[in-house]
Amino acid sequence: MAVLFSPFTLRDVTFKNRIALSPMSQYRAVDGHANDWHRVHLGRFALGGAGLVYVEATGVEAVGRRTHGDLGLWTDAQIEGLRPIADFISREGSVPGIQLGHAGRKASEHRPWHG
Numbered sequence: 480m481a482v483l484f485s486p487f488t489l490r491d492v493t494f495k496n497r498i499a500l501s502p503m504s505q506y507r508a509v510d511g512h513a514n515d516w517h518r519v520h521l522g523r524f525a526l527g528g529a530g531l532v533y534v535e536a537t538g539v540e541a542v543g544r545r546t547h548g549d550l551g552l553w554t555d556a557q558i559e560g561l562r563p564i565a566d567f568i569s570r571e572g573s574v575p576g577i578q579l580g581h582a583g584r585k586a587s588e589h590r591p592w593h594g
């Protein structure tokens with residue numbers, strides 16, 4: 480218990496505890512842009528006290544997204560949706576993280592429930 484809630488420093492980043500939210504694809508982005516869904520989804524884990532809040536797998540190019548509903552970061556315009564999320568998480572004392580990815584041959588699928 481004591482270790483779980485103790486700070487952890489990695490290079491120049493200090494996490495207030497050892498609790499990390501895994502990246503979880505939400506399939507709710509439109510053209511790769513973050514929206515209210517992502518703000519609330521991720522913001523609540525910062526409010527809950529996680530030391531590290533990971534943004535879901537985020538495509539580095541459009542065709543590299545796992546599904547069409549994934550977040551992306553292949554154009555500067557997509558920074559605008561992510562910046563307030565990172566700022567909010569930081570203000571609440573957590574560390575924002577992001578999982579950048581390219582799904583390779585598994586990329587560009589429909590959302591799971593669309594087959």
Ligand SMILES: Cc1cc2nc3c(=O)[nH]c(=O)nc-3n(C[C@H](O)[C@H](O)[C@H](O)COP(=O)(O)O)c2cc1C
Pocket residue numbers: 501502503504505535536578
């Ligand atoms: C809804 C959902 C979405 C997920 N999306 C991602 C993802 O974007 N990237 C990833 O690496 N893992 C993803 N995972 C896997 C989780 O990050 C995590 O590895 C998995 O839930 C096992 O975690 P645990 O070993 O702590 O139980 C997802 C899991 C769930 C439940």
